[in-house]
Amino acid sequence: MSDRIILLNPGPTNVSKAVIDAAAGPLFCHREPEYFTLQDEVRERLVRVMDLDPAVWTAVLIAGSGTSAMESMILAGVPAGKTLLVSDNGVYGDRIVKIATAHGIPVEAVTQPWTEATDPALLAGRCEGRDDFGALCVIHHETTTGLLNPVAECGAVAKKYGLNFLVDSVSGLAGDPLDLEAANVDIVAGTGGKNFQGMPALSFCYARREKLEEARAWSPRSVYLDFVNLYDKQEKRGTPFTPAVPFVVSLRQALIELEEETVAGRIARYCEAARFLREGYESIGLPLWLPAGTPLSNCLTTIRLPEGKTYTGLHDYLKERGFVIYAGQGRIEAEAFRIANMGNVAREDYQRLLDTLREWVEA
Numbered sequence: 001m002s003d004r005i006i007l008l009n010p011g012p013t014n015v016s017k018a019v020i021d022a023a024a025g026p027l028f029c030h031r032e033p034e035y036f037t038l039q040d041e042v043r044e045r046l047v048r049v050m051d052l053d054p055a056v057w058t059a060v061l062i063a064g065s066g067t068s069a070m071e072s073m074i075l076a077g078v079p080a081g082k083t084l085l086v087s088d089n090g091v092y093g094d095r096i097v098k099i100a101t102a103h104g105i106p107v108e109a110v111t112q113p114w115t116e117a118t119d120p121a122l123l124a125g126r127c128e129g130r131d132d133f134g135a136l137c138v139i140h141h142e143t144t145t146g147l148l149n150p151v152a153e154c155g156a157v158a159k160k161y162g163l164n165f166l167v168d169s170v171s172g173l174a175g176d177p178l179d180l181e182a183a184n185v186d187i188v189a190g191t192g193g194k195n196f197q198g199m200p201a202l203s204f205c206y207a208r209r210e211k212l213e214e215a216r217a218w219s220p221r222s223v224y225l226d227f228v229n230l231y232d233k234q235e236k237r238g239t240p241f242t243p244a245v246p247f248v249v250s251l252r253q254a255l256i257e258l259e260e261e262t263v264a265g266r267i268a269r270y271c272e273a274a275r276f277l278r279e280g281y282e283s284i285g286l287p288l289w290l291p292a293g294t295p296l297s298n299c300l301t302t303i304r305l306p307e308g309k310t311y312t313g314l315h316d317y318l319k320e321r322g323f324v325i326y327a328g329q330g331r332i333e334a335e336a337f338r339i340a341n342m343g344n345v346a347r348e349d350y351q352r353l354l355d356t357l358r359e360w361v362e363a
């Protein structure tokens, strides 16, 4: 097996050596001023790198994987006694429904096939004549398939019907464009271990401060994931629980690198990589699984498995040669597989991937 592994799964991604080294120590106590200075800096950098106004927006750190950020967002974002409307066209839309249900929050989904982008007209239709909805949630990049949902158009629906607008952009932020102001977003869930090119399992949400003030009325709905408590403590150079100290240090380094590259620069790099790879897949005889014309993310592609070939065979062939890919998710596992192009990967490595895939197809 190759001693250098290129991660083509949608997080953890390939990160710089400096990001890995930053996590390696030295450890320090999270109740000392040096930790709070670091925490302040990381939160400020998160807001700055997305070009947000710090008087309006805050970033709150959450020690957990992307799902912890999703859950924290839902608990803070759905007003008491109101119903959450979810656009569901993949596994992560399903997960939002599960989160709301687990917490006893009334939830309704507008379910669409996995091959179709969220249709804002369907959401608007569901809202017509209803006064029980309090929030709308959509998934920016549905990592189930690599489909990109029209967040800004959904935000217009949320605005029209007076709903809080919640976005899961765990695999989208810094990889696909999202203007939080223009899209009318109120809270968005993100994570360090995907397009931010930091370590996994340290997550964050961006929120409008005024929405967290409103959320005081129905908080806490959880102890660990209480967004308002995390916000209050972090604002006052505190933390309610033990944070993931090494990964906060490491996220600082990842943010320095993102600031250097710029979010627009990273999005352009991913976009170009996706274009290069998709042309390559098609030319090898590996068609994309989503129908032509479907809006695609810059970050991940679902590819149809050729007749007579198995995912396990492909996975092992590639892993032997230094690449880790991802299975098709859920019900499409037998017919498709996924390749992400997130993280620090050189063009030569993508070319080598295409060459290796061609060998496998022709074998």
Ligand SMILES: Cc1ncc(COP(=O)(O)O)c(C=O)c1O
Binding pocket: 010, 011, 065, 066, 067, 068, 070, 092, 139, 141, 142, 143, 144, 168, 169, 170, 171, 172, 191, 201
């Ligand atoms: C869109 C989206 N939301 C949420 C998650 C959950 O993240 P995690 O597995 O880090 O909990 C993922 C993970 O891939 C994702 O792609």
